[in-house]
Amino acid sequence: MAEEARDRVPGEVDLLITGGVVLTLDAEDNVFDPGFVAVREGRIAGIGPAPEAARFSAGSTLDASGCLVMPGLINGHTHAAMTLFRGLADDLPLMTWLTDHIFPAEARLTPEMVYWGSMLAVAEMLSAGITAFADGYFFEGEAARAAREAGIRAMLGQGVIDFPAPGVPDPERNVENARDFLEEWTGVSPLITPAIFCHTPHTCSEGTLARAKDAARDFSAPFLIHLAETAWEVEEVLKSRGKRPGRLLKVLGILDDSTHLVHCIYLDPEEIELIAGAGSAVIHCPESNMKLASGLARVGEMLAKGVRIALGTDGAASNNDLNILAEMRTAQTLSELTWEDALASATWGAAAALGFGPDVGRLEEGFHADLMVADLGAPRLAPRRDPRRTAASFLKRGDVRDVVVAGRVLLRDKEHTTIDLPRVLSEVNSIRNKYFSYNNI
Ligand SMILES: [Zn+2]
Incomplete structure (x- = not known):
C-alpha cells in the first residue's frame, strides 16, 4: 500500500x-x-x-x-441474526416475549443460521444508510464473517449468559468461549472490532460479569450489556444482589469508557451520575422500548449530565426493522432528543461514544x-x-x-455490490421453512 x-x-x-x-x-x-x-x-x-x-x-x-x-449512520446496538425472528412473537411485554418465544427459538440456532441472519441484517442496514453497527449475539464468529464479507464496519460482541446458550451448552465455559472469540478476531480486519456482550446483570452472576470484563480488558475490547430495561429487572437485581444494576456495575469495576450500556430506562439520578463520570456509552433504542412496552429512557436528562449517547435499533424481532433514520425521528418525537442531538447520536457522537474511533462519523x-x-x-x-x-x-x-x-x-x-441478495433471501426463507412454522411467523 x-x-x-x-x-x-x-x-x-x-x-x-x-x-x-x-x-x-x-x-x-x-x-x-x-x-x-x-x-x-x-x-x-x-x-x-x-x-x-x-x-x-x-x-x-x-x-x-x-x-x-x-x-454514514451508526447502529449502536443490535442482534443482527435476530432478523430470522422478525415477527415471531408480537404484542407482548418483554419478559413474556423473551422467555416464552425468543429463548426457545434461539435454542434451535446453528452457526449457519447466524451467518445468514446476520448477512440479511447487514443488507438491510446498508440499504438504510448504516455504515457501522455494534452487535451482540451467539456464534458471533459467524456474524463477523458476514460483516467482513459484506465490507461493513462492525463491533461484534460474543454473547455471555449463565444459561446453556447457542454454541455454549456449558455456561461454565461462557467467558472462556468469549475469550476464544476475542483471540480469533482481534487484529483480523481494520473494519472488525471484536467485543464481549454480557446479556444483563440478572442473567449473569457477579463472577461472570467481572471475569467477562477482565477478558475484554485483556484484549482492549469493548464490553456490551443490556441495563435497566425493565422495572422488573431492577427489582430482581436489587433483591438478589442488594444493589441497583448501575451501582452493581460500578462496584464490580465495569463502568468505564469501553463499556456500552443498552436501554438504561430505569436508572436513578445517582446511577446516571456514575455513568456520566465513567464515560460509559448509553445506547438509546426507543422503538424497541416502545414495542416491548418497556418504558422511556430519559436520555435528554442523561445528555445534559454529560452521558455519551448513541442510538440503536436492538434486534429486528423487537423493533421490527433496522433503521436508524427512524430511530432519530422517534427519539425526537418522544421529546427526548433535539434534532441536533439525534443527528449526533447517529453519527459522530455515536462513533465517539462507542469507540469506533476519532476518525469516524x-x-x-x-x-x-x-x-x-x-x-x-x-x-x-x-x-x-x-x-x-x-x-x-x-x-x-x-x-x-x-x-x-x-x-x-x-x-x-x-x-x-458485495452481497448476493437473492441468495440471502432464499437462504433465510429456507431457514424459516426448516425451523419455524409459517403460521407462527
Ligand atoms: Zn438488545
Missing part, C-alpha cells in the same frame, strides 16, 4: 463524489452546496466546494447531483470514507431546508441511493 501511495501523482484518488449537497458534520459544521468528496485508500483525501474538485482525478466517480452526501479530510448519498427528490423533502435538519428529521431509508464504507461502494443505485 505504501509503495502504491508513493507512485501516485498528487490529486489522483480512487473515488470522486461530485454534484451533491455535502453535509460534513465537522467541527465547523460546514455544508458545501454543491460540494465534493475525494476518497483515497479508504479515507477522505479532499472535501470542499465543487470548484475545488478540479484538483483531483479519479478512477471512479459518483454523480450526487440532486442528492445529500452525509456521514464526520466527513473531514483524513477521516474514514464512511458515507451515504441520499436522493433529495421526494415531495416530502420539499421545500429544501437546512440539510442538517433534513438528515435528522425528514430523510427515509428509501431515499438512500449509495453507501460507501472505508472508501468502497457497497450500495450503488440501491444495488448491493
